[in-house]
Amino acid sequence: MVDIELLKRIVEAPGVSGYEFMGIRDAVIEALEGHVDEIRVDKLGNVIARKKGEGPKVMVAAHMDKIGVMVNHIDKNGYLHIVPVGGVDPRTLVAQRIRFFTEKGERFGVVGHIPPHLQKPEDRKKAADWDTLVVDVGADSDEEAGEMGFRIGTIGEFAPAFTRLNENRIATPYLDDRVCLYAMIEAARAVEEHTADLYFVASVQEEVGLRGARVASYAIDAEIGIAMDVTFAKQTGDKGKIVPELGKGPVMDVGPNINPRIRAFADEVAKKYDIPLQVEASPRPTGTDANIMQINREGMATAVLSVPIRYMHSQVELADLRDIDSTVKLAKHLLEELRPMDLTP
Ligand SMILES: [Zn+2]
Incomplete structure (x- = not known):
């Protein structure tokens, strides 16, 4: 068992x-x-x-x-730019939560997604990649992200989501x-x-x-x-x-x-x-x-x-x-x- x-x-x-x-x-x-x-x-x-x-x-x-991610840049608007640690497919991160381990403890961020209403036909054909993908941690500026504990080098992983599907099957990162x-x-x-x-x-x-x-x-x-x-x-x-x-x-x-x-x-x-x-x-x-x-x-x-x-x-x-x-x-x-x-x- x-x-x-x-x-x-x-x-x-x-x-x-x-x-x-x-x-x-x-x-x-x-x-x-x-x-x-x-x-x-x-x-x-x-x-x-x-x-x-x-x-x-x-x-x-x-x-x-x-596998996970690392912050490599925090822009003026407070968005985190990230790079992979190990074989992460950036497409799996879209519209998902990331759990970060900051200097001030555990914090979550989300990877934004363009609402279908606002997507142009060419947007629908594009897949997420590391150059365009950003993480929203709720901050409005780099200063605020810094105050929250985010730094260059802050480590993140897929957010926990342990799920029992039925008697025998489980799904989780x-x-x-x-x-x-x-x-x-x-x-x-x-x-x-x-x-x-x-x-x-x-x-x-x-x-x-x-x-x-x-x-x-x-x-x-x-x-x-x-x-x-x-x-x-x-x-x-x-x-x-x-x-x-x-x-x-x-x-x-x-x-x-x-x-x-x-x-x-x-x-x-x-x-x-x-x-x-x-x-x-x-x-x-x-x-x-x-x-x-x-x-x-x-x-x-x-x-x-x-x-x-x-x-x-x-x-x-x-x-x-x-x-x-x-x-x-x-x-x-x-x-x-x-x-x-x-x-x-
Ligand atoms: Zn392995």
Whole structure:
């Protein structure tokens, strides 16, 4: 069963890439404390928790950063001009609320929209872009915006909007990757008997170049690495290219970024515990932390464990609670069953 309260807390805790200290870091530490042997935070802000064992040494990583925006200019009329942090599509921001973290606390802004009555025919053909998009924070001048706490460099994210659609489906900003971060936390708590030496990393700055996982990989120097990150589920407009479906269980890639022995082992474990598992073909290195983990030092045997979601990098990312539950179970059993093994492909 998914702990909706904890999931919501993890999803909504602030933490744009590079600013994970604004909330999510403490939320992760609080959720793990008492369930692991040690927790530390490194110089980039990665949270590294350990459950000691003889071996093999395993690094599990779920990124805790979010895509977001940064103020780069405040104009005379008090409007904020913003730039993206990570892969934000400016079209998703129109007529939406943005939650800012100012020097004077949390404030909201809205991205204006030309009323349909006032649009000219050419306006209807134009999509929002970073050059034209501005945020209205209620100020009438740059001075007033400044008094409200806005500065160049103020960080913002999609406003919280956690929505339960029905018994199994939820929609909210930031399932990427907070849903997998939640699953990793639950798995870390659930693991009982284990031989492996387990490191759980809530990694920083994934969305701006897999940067936290890079230094954590070096520090931990594990033999096996499992990145937990979201992947695409079949959705409207996917032109039949996407294979994984919502409600049919977690997804694990196959391809050059994946160690075939770990992947085969995951299949065995899933079968043994009757956990549904979907496959995804990844002919290129995945866009996940596993990309950088695999080529750490002398190499790590990597796999990616994913919760499938729709509408990635929008305010309405959508997931199925049954998939989240199965992901926790598969991660727990996988980590409990891991023994030293030949990792040569
Ligand atoms: Zn992600």
